[in-house]
Amino acid sequence: MSDRPVGVFDSGIGGFSVLNALQAELPNERFVYFADTAHAPYGERGDDYVAARTxxxxxxxxxxxxxxxMVxxxxxxxxxxxxxxxxxxxALPLVGVEPALKPAVAISRTRRIAVLAxxxxxxxxxxxxxxxxxxxxxxxxxxxxxxxxxxIEANDAAGIASLCARYAAAAGTFGIAAGKVDTLVLGCTHYPFVAEQLRASTGAEVHYIDTGAPVAQQTRRLLAASQQLAVSATRQEDTADATGTTRDRTRTTLLLTSGHSSQLDAAASRWLLRSAAPAAVFSAAAMAAA
Incomplete structure (x- = not known):
């Protein structure tokens, strides 16, 4: 057993969809989540920039x-x-995510699959x-x-609805009949949070595929293989984290961000299934000095 935390990283709050799956699969583990919101969105940056931030x-x-x-x-x-x-x-167990094309192929009957990413x-x-x-x-x-x-980061309801409708329309005609798209791959960890809005365009019968559960299962396998799987709940005590702030370790997720802590806390209230310690902000200078 190891009481050390598992790191979880995303450009923003999209990784909360993976963190929810991790918390469900690994209820005894502690997590440190870093949202690099000051440098987002990654999807519209170059590879060199994203690699340097990662x-x-x-x-x-x-x-x-x-x-x-690290997830x-x-x-x-x-x-x-x-x-x-x-x-x-x-030496660090690493788990990444990628659009779940293989599971989509396995489940599709029409053999037509849309990928939003x-x-x-x-x-x-x-x-x-x-x-x-x-x-x-x-x-x-x-x-x-x-x-x-x-x-999604901005919780812009009107923008989300408009963009979901636009991109669903661009993906093709959805349905379970021959020639129609019957499976939708959510190729960004943000997108599970707008599944309801996408359903308005795709219909209820279309299969939605994301990566949260498989990533959580792979993380469990790697922790077990390295004999680091926590097998009992975190003990109750207060400890000081790297910022000098006292945290109650029974709250098993620490939130960090390069952006505004209030935004991350608000997103955690909306999207996280379990409570987390209030977010701490880390600037580039603070990270370099750590």
């Missing part, structure tokens, strides 16, 4: 929070940097290698959803 945040979580594993809960960051993290932190994810070599390996098994409609992650 490496910086991972280094901070390793050095300042002694994480025992990169961002499709764009996984595509741009997971291979670099495996070199930087060879960021432009960065769809342009990545990692995604395109996966797509090429499955091209003979289904027809894929790829839709870059510019602005949707940002609208």
């Amino acid at each position: 490496r910086a945040v991972t280094r901070h979580l390793v050095d300042a929070h002694d994480i025992k594993a 990169v809960a961002c499709n764009t960051a996984t595509a741009a940097a997971i291979h670099l993290l495996r070199v930087d932190h060879a 960021t432009r960065g994810t769809l342009a990545s070599a990692k995604f395109n290698a996966l797509l090429a390996s499955l091209a003979a098994q289904a027809d894929f409609s790829l839709v870059p959803c510019d602005g949707l992650a940002a609208a």
